[in-house]
Amino acid sequence: MSEEAQDSDDYMFLEMNLIVGSLALLVGFAQAACPNSCSGHGTCGVDEVCTCYPGWGTGGNAGGDCSERFCPYELAWVDNPTRDGGRHSYAECSNKGICDRAEGECECFDGYEGKACGRQSCPNDCSGHGTCEYMKDLAFGIVYNEYYDGSDSSLSGLGVGGKTFGHDYSWDQDRARACVCDSGWMGLACTQRMCPYGNDVMDVIPGFDENSLLGMTGYGNEVAQVQTVTLYDADLDNSNFDTKTFAIQFTSKLNETYVTQPIMWDTTDSVLAGYIESALKKLPNKVIDDVDVTVDSSVDANGVIIDVTFTGAVVQGKQHKLEILQDKCEEGCTPRITGLTNIRTFSDTTLSTVEISTIGSHNSFECGRRGTCDRGTGICKCFSGFTGETCSVLTALI
Numbered sequence: 001m002s003e004e005a006q007d008s009d010d011y012m013f014l015e016m017n018l019i020v021g022s023l024a025l026l027v028g029f030a031q032a033a034c035p036n037s038c039s040g041h042g043t044c045g046v047d048e049v050c051t052c053y054p055g056w057g058t059g060g061n062a063g064g065d066c067s068e069r070f071c072p073y074e075l076a077w078v079d080n081p082t083r084d085g086g087r088h089s090y091a092e093c094s095n096k097g098i099c100d101r102a103e104g105e106c107e108c109f110d111g112y113e114g115k116a117c118g119r120q121s122c123p124n125d126c127s128g129h130g131t132c133e134y135m136k137d138l139a140f141g142i143v144y145n146e147y148y149d150g151s152d153s154s155l156s157g158l159g160v161g162g163k164t165f166g167h168d169y170s171w172d173q174d175r176a177r178a179c180v181c182d183s184g185w186m187g188l189a190c191t192q193r194m195c196p197y198g199n200d201v202m203d204v205i206p207g208f209d210e211n212s213l214l215g216m217t218g219y220g221n222e223v224a225q226v227q228t229v230t231l232y233d234a235d236l237d238n239s240n241f242d243t244k245t246f247a248i249q250f251t252s253k254l255n256e257t258y259v260t261q262p263i264m265w266d267t268t269d270s271v272l273a274g275y276i277e278s279a280l281k282k283l284p285n286k287v288i289d290d291v292d293v294t295v296d297s298s299v300d301a302n303g304v305i306i307d308v309t310f311t312g313a314v315v316q317g318k319q320h321k322l323e324i325l326q327d328k329c330e331e332g333c334t335p336r337i338t339g340l341t342n343i344r345t346f347s348d349t350t351l352s353t354v355e356i357s358t359i360g361s362h363n364s365f366e367c368g369r370r371g372t373c374d375r376g377t378g379i380c381k382c383f384s385g386f387t388g389e390t391c392s393v394l395t396a397l398i
Contacts, residue, residue: 033048034048034049034050034065035048035050035064035065036065036066036067038050038051038052038065038066039056039065039066039067040066041053041056041066041067042056042066049063050063050064050065050066051063052064052066053066055069055070055104056068056069056070057069057070059101060092060099060101068101068102069099069101069102069103069104070092070099070101070104071092071093071097071099071100071101071104071105071106071116072092072093072106072115072116072118073090073091073092073094073116074090074091074093074094074114074116074117074118075088075089075090075091075094075118075171075175076088076089076090076091076094076095077094077095077096077112077172078095079091079095088171092106092116093106093107093108093116093117094112094116094117094118096108096109096111096112096117097109097112097116097117111123118175119134119174119175119176119177120175120176120177121177122177122178122179122189123179123188123189124189124191126179126180126181126189126190127185127189127190127191128190129181129182129185129190129191130179130180130181130182130185130190131179131180132177132178132179132180133177133178133179133180134173134174134175134176134177135168135170135172135173135174135175135176135177135178136164136165136168136170136173136174137164138164138178138180139161139162139163139164140162140163140164140165141162141163142162142251142255142320143160143161143162143251143320143321143322143323144157144158144159144160144161144162144163144321144323144354145158145159145321145323145353145354145355146162146163146320146321147162147163148163148353149353149355150353150354150355153347153348153349153351156351156352156353157345157351157352157353158323158324158326158343158352158353158354159323160249160323160325181255183252183254183255183256183257184254184255184256184378187375191375192375193373193374193375193376193377193378194254194255194366194373194378195366195367195373195374195378195379195380195390196253196254196366196367196380196389196390197253197254197317197364197365197366197367197368197390198314198316198317198364198365198367198368198388198389198390198391198392199313199316199317199362199363199364199365199368199390199392200363200365200368200369200370200392201368201370201386201391201392201393201394202370202394203363203369222361222362223358223360223361224309224310224311224316224358224360224361224362225309225310225315225317225318225319225356225358225359225360225362226307226308226309226310226356226357226358226360227307227308227310227319227321227322227354227355227356227357228305228306228307228308228354228355228356228357229305229306229307229308229322229324229352229353229354230302230303230304230305230306230352230353230354230355231303231304231306231324231326231340231343231352232303232304232343232344232347232350232351232352233300233303233304233342233343233344234342234343234344234345235342236300236301236303236344236350237300238267238297238300238303238304239267240342241265241267241304241340241342242265242266242267243264243265244264244265244338244339244340244341245262245263245264245265245337245338245339246262246263246265246324246325246326246337246339246340247259247260247261247262247263247279247325247329247335247337248260248263248276248279248280248322248323248324248325249322249323249324249325250280250283250287250288250320250322250323251320251323252287252320253319253320253364256287258283258284258287259325259334259335260279260280260282260283260335261279261282261335262335262336262337263275263276263279265340267297269294269295269296269297269298270295272295272297273293273294273295273306274293276293276295276306276308277291277292277293280293280308286314287314287315288310288312288314288315289312289313289314289315290310290311290312290313290315291308291309291310291311291312291315292308292309292311293306293307293308293309294306294307294309295307303350303352307357308322309358310360313392316360316362316363316364317360317362317363317364317365318356318359318360318363318364319364321354321355321356322354323354324352324354325337325339326339326340326343326352327339328341366380367380367381367382367390367391368380368386368388368390368391368392369391370382370383370386370391370392371383371386371390371391
């Protein structure tokens with residue numbers, strides 16, 4: 001072999017050794033690199049430790065091979081206290097679900113929902129007979145003047161619906177939820193029907209009690225509930241209401257709402273009283289079967305005083321307060337009214353309001369307290385000796 005050929009073989013041998021050595025080094029480096037090359041979801045750092053991208057880790061912890069997802073965090077529904085006694089720290093799936101680490105999505109326990117199981121679901125989705133509402137949106141009372149009862153100037157005014165409170169700093173105010181049932185339904189899941197309300201026929205106060213004439217203790221004469229609506233003009237000039245139109249909303253004991261036809265204001269008290277009385281009696285299903293109305297607008301400073309006396313058998317006992325629709329309601333709105341545009345809304349002493357001025361002698365109980373309610377049908381099952389829709393008819397003395 002020539003010297004040149006020998007040199008060529010030596011060169012090739014050295015080159016092969018270099019390639020083999022380089023491959024060995026690469027294999028050794030790969031064996032010592034970050035696990036699973038951080039799964040493509042992180043960077044390999046000092047000491048071959050993965051720094052995972054946000055949302056990635058292993059087993060719910062940072063690091064590892066970055067092959068698993070984290071799930072969304074929210075305030076925990078329940079957790080152990082911190083050293084200083086704090087509660088409701090942020091927790092994966094709010095401690096009310098299991099994290100699917102392949103997808104990064106919470107599998108919430110029954111009764112919870114949302115991306116981090118951060119809100120409650122309502123039982124059976126309120127059964128199709130109600131809406132699922134956040135705690136901060138739940139109202140006190142059924143009608144407006146149940147809260148604004150006129151007992152103080154700050155508790156006066158007109159409006160519609162129960163009272164919600166704007167400032168609620170409860171940690172779960174916009175997480176905890178409950179069903180608000182449609183009219184005629186009740187229960188936590190709105191699965192139960194309500195039954196009609198009526199007077200307990202055995203508890204009716206006699207229309208005439210001769211003992212009271214003798215100065216002796218007695219029941220006296222029965223009286224119906226009277227609701228007094230007081231409306232103040234901003235200028236204390238009742239004639240400003242003339243020719244304006246408004247409406248009245250009545251809510252039954254089954255929480256059904258009925259709105260009257262537009263009522264035209266008339267400066268003659270008896271005429272206006274007739275308009276109001278007629279409108280209330282015309283409400284559907286005879287929800288108000290009889291009512292008497294009087295109006296007194298003789299003293300501007302006293303406002304317009306409207307007394308509504310519930311004299312019908314259907315509306316015996318305590319009824320929800322009437323609600324006055326005094327705001328303008330024009331095209332696309334019903335009932336279409338001009339509204340009492342000059343009504344007083346700001347005052348220390350003379351805000352319009354609705355009050356119960358006379359508490360009626362009668363009572364109002366479901367099934368008249370003389371039967372049980374079939375929650376499946378909403379029909380009263382009267383006790384023996386009683387009959388009628390509200391078990392308010394006596395058929396026999398027991």
